[in-house]
Amino acid sequence: MTTETxxxxxxxxxxxxxAGARVVAGAAVATVLAGAVLVALAAVVHGSExxxxxxxxxxxxxxxxxxxxxxxxxxxxxxxxxxxxxxxATYATQLAIVLxxxxxxxxxxxxxxxxxxxxxxxxxxxxxxVWTAAHLVLTARQRTPYFDLPGGES
Numbered sequence: 169m170t171t172e173t174x175x176x177x178x179x180x181x182x183x184x185x186x187a188g189a190r191v192v193a194g195a196a197v198a199t200v201l202a203g204a205v206l207v208a209l210a211a212v213v214h215g216s217e218x219x220x221x222x223x224x225x226x227x228x229x230x231x232x233x234x235x236x237x238x239x240x241x242x243x244x245x246x247x248x249x250x251x252x253x254x255x256x257a258t259y260a261t262q263l264a265i266v267l268x269x270x271x272x273x274x275x276x277x278x279x280x281x282x283x284x285x286x287x288x289x290x291x292x293x294x295x296x297x298v299w300t301a302a303h304l305v306l307t308a309r310q311r312t313p314y315f316d317l318p319g320g321e322s
Contacts, residue, residue, distance in 0.1 A: 188241030191306045192234055198302035199230050199295050206294055210287045221284040225291030228269055233299050236262045
């Protein structure tokens with residue numbers, strides 16, 4: 169491998185990471201906005217405890233999924249052949265973390281009311297659906313070349 173080729177592949181990895189970070193940021197913003205709407209709705213319908221539960225649920229999903237997706241982008245840019253394995257492991261880990269935190273919150277005394285726990289679950293489901301949809305749309309709209317053009321052309 170020549171120095172020119174290694175510099176080209178390093179530049180490609182950096183561009184890939186930057187594009188992936190933009191997609192994650194866009195999906196996170198869409199999810200936070202949807203969560204904010206649900207928090208406002210929960211506050212109007214059932215009060216501050218329900219609003220807090222909705223905020224915790226949406227925030228948890230945004231944090232866990234953003235970190236997992238960014239981690240996957242880092243691995244995919246460095247070792248594309250490991251992407252599928254890391255994606256499956258990341259998905260399983262995200263699911264386990266969210267499930268364990270949800271169970272801990274609902275069994276603990278953080279939100280004792282049934283209505284607040286319902287808003288917690290609803291916000292987690294909404295945040296997951298919005299994240300998935302936004303991530304798919306933003307990824308589909310992104311121009312990602314499948315190969316490097318000869319001579320470093322873009």
